[in-house]
Amino acid sequence: MTVGPAGAYERMLAVAVAALHEQDPARLWPLVAANLPGLCGGEALIYKLGEWTDRTGAMGLSPAAAAHFGRIDDIGDEAMTVLRRGYPFADHYFAAGAVRRPGTAHRMAGRGWAHSRTAGTISRLMDADHVLAIPLPGTTTPVTGCLVYRAGADFTEDHVRAAERMQPLLAGVEQQRQLLERWRATQTPPEVTADSRLTPRQVTVLLLLADALTAAAIAHRLGISVRTVHKHVEGLYRKLGTRDRVSTVLRAQEIGLLPPRTGR
Incomplete structure (x- = not known):
């Protein structure tokens, strides 16, 4: 369920405070994944801690996504390849001079989105029709970020703006994760x-x-x-x-x- 602006702001603060007090870097993104979808109109989420290609990049699921197909390793090689490829976001964000603003698959790919292999895969896996990408600001290669999914109507411009407001929080979480990983090493x-x-x-x-x-x-x-x-x-x-x-x-x-x- 999507929360209103005031509630979303309070939830964001709660997630930020929890992340800053979490000592285990492996728990930071699952914490975000459990809370982020509903703050920007989504129902499920996959986060990618690496390059958006068909071969690389660690991935994790929100509880709602995991409820559909279990662990990330249970998706299957073919579906995993499609999800890792990140169509149409990878090409968009890797383009020279691209602004790393959140955006929807439908707006980036146009009419071709509904008939794409990626759309068919997420429909089969998660009963979702639309995807909102939230890349981390300031990243180049690899691109790290979240893919938020929903069924029915596409994400609205208000959802996109809410996602944009959350980008600094996500960047902070990833920065914290990397530093804690380095410390643990x-x-x-x-x-x-x-x-x-x-x-x-x-x-x-x-x-x-x-x-x-x-x-x-x-x-x-x-x-x-x-x-x-x-x-x-x-x-x-x-x-x-x-x-x-x-x-x-x-x-x-x-x-x-x-x-x-x-x-x-």
């Missing part, structure tokens, strides 16, 4: 992270501090204010018992929160 012992009591957002700020980014650059990367960055940095100082950025990074490396710096 350090194989930090669980007892170390528990003792440090860092929040997921503090972890992402710590990683960017280790990259020698300024507060302004971190704010731009994460889509938050410089003031908020300073608050996270102050929290890091307090929890790690440090007083400046260099000692904070060194302390984090010492206790295993960050990998040790290697020689150049």
Whole structure:
């Protein structure tokens, strides 16, 4: 069920807050997938964390999509190839100078959409007639984003505008996922992270501090204010018992929160 603008805004805030407090990067996109479709007039969703081609790109399902055909691996090779190809969105967003604004398959492909192989596949798999693509802003290759599905009438312009308003949230979720994945790759012992009591957002700020980014650059990367960055940095100082950025990074490396710096 689609929610109104005020309710959609509140739901967006709730999803954003939940994402920022989630420590497991594998749970971020499922969290979004469970909430996003109804905020922009859809019924089911597939998200793609990679290039929109017929061979590459991790994919995941919303609960409504999973209810139709189970796990993503149960779709079948032929149908998976069609969905991965992302017609007509892949060609549209890969075109030189293309604006990564959300858009519907029908408006991009015209009359050819209803007779396309992709339309037939989603009709068979999900009883859906229309697709709304929500690419992440600022991406080039690979293109990461969501495909939202619905039956009956096409998505309205209001739905498209709602999806556009949600793009920064999705970009933030993906940024958070990538940084948390990078952090987990350090194989930090669980007892170390528990003792440090860092929040997921503090972890992402710590990683960017280790990259020698300024507060302004971190704010731009994460889509938050410089003031908020300073608050996270102050929290890091307090929890790690440090007083400046260099000692904070060194302390984090010492206790295993960050990998040790290697020689150049």
